[in-house]
Amino acid sequence: MEDSLGVMIKKAHNALSRDSDHYAKTLGLTGMQISVINFIANNEQHHDLFQRDLELEFNIRKATCSSLVSKMVADDLLVRAPVKDDGRYKRLLLTPKARQLATQIEAFFEASEQRMATILGAETHLTYEGLRQIAVAFTTPTRAPESW
Template sequence: MTENVMHMIKIVSNQLSREINNFAKQFGLTGVQLQIIDYINHLPQNQFVYQKDIEREFNIRRSTATSVLQKMEENQLIIRNVSPSDSRIKIISALPKAEEIQPQISRFLETTNEQLLSCLSAFQRRSFIKALEKLPEQIDLMTTKEEDHDHKNRL
């Protein structure tokens, strides 16, 4: 019998989402907001972050990113300033409120990663990480093939 990989990944994804959302609740945040704060705070000081970067990093749609970032701005976690090079684009920066909770976020994420990987040997960890890195690319290939197939059928 073959494993239902999609089902297993979905179960793990749901468990991790619940875990991070439960942690984020203490700050009045969602798991996605918490991860965005972590992402912004771990970039070099001189690197600008745009909404497109967040969409790409978290594989979320533009509308989702817009609503999450608007809520974060309302809650004074981030600020969006007009880019000096293009007035249509906004640079996203963390505000002190987000920076203050970063050490707790980092500890939570590090501890959770360690706990997740603790049941794997060093070799299994490396293999697991490599496999996880390949999956999004493979899914993109599958999606592209399906879109090409659908397009050909419409012609």
Template structure:
């Protein structure tokens, strides 16, 4: 009989770490202060702010975060409802609506950015630069293997 060794399964390890990451990230002070903003919404706020000098559309988020269209639609609709983003028409294509952060999102963006940086520092603590390079190389290959 074949027995699965979870200690040597990449997918199991990634899923376990994902759960720990999510739980730890959601315990940060910014999450307590803004309970109605999910961790994915925080990442989107930072992404939109980092790309504020160009037009960003839903499809860009789908690609950046490897989420399906229906998932992105749901997240963005909730962000609109919570007054975190607006969708604005662009002059060069009537079908497209760019995503723009509201003042409410801009007011908390720096705080979210600092929390994300602190969290990343915490989770990479004690890992050498060389090991981190290998980690990112491996993760890139896993994404490629999965079609991302």
């Protein structure tokens, strides 16, 4: 298959990941860590955030998320705080260290979004919607046809 949409999506994903990893490295972090900081900073005012929210937002497995959060707690980027009504649940809060970085991280992601919007031009909304539909459709695994 010469013009594979899946391959091109993978190449675009890799390029974006490398770009964010490169920027994160300048802060002494990983690309995933800056994504988590950005996500929490943008959503914490709306509701409490838990590890499960990260699993869903970034489509990562429970064990992966647990390692990520533990590492971020050890690096003084996150704190696990018990919920008042139920001590079993631990909400995730940014530390002052992470909060200081959040503004810079937000600016980086805004610049990246602007670069993509400039490249896509008027097609930005259609591209976003198409990729959203692909993400939803492929989140639930389908059974492979017998001919595979």
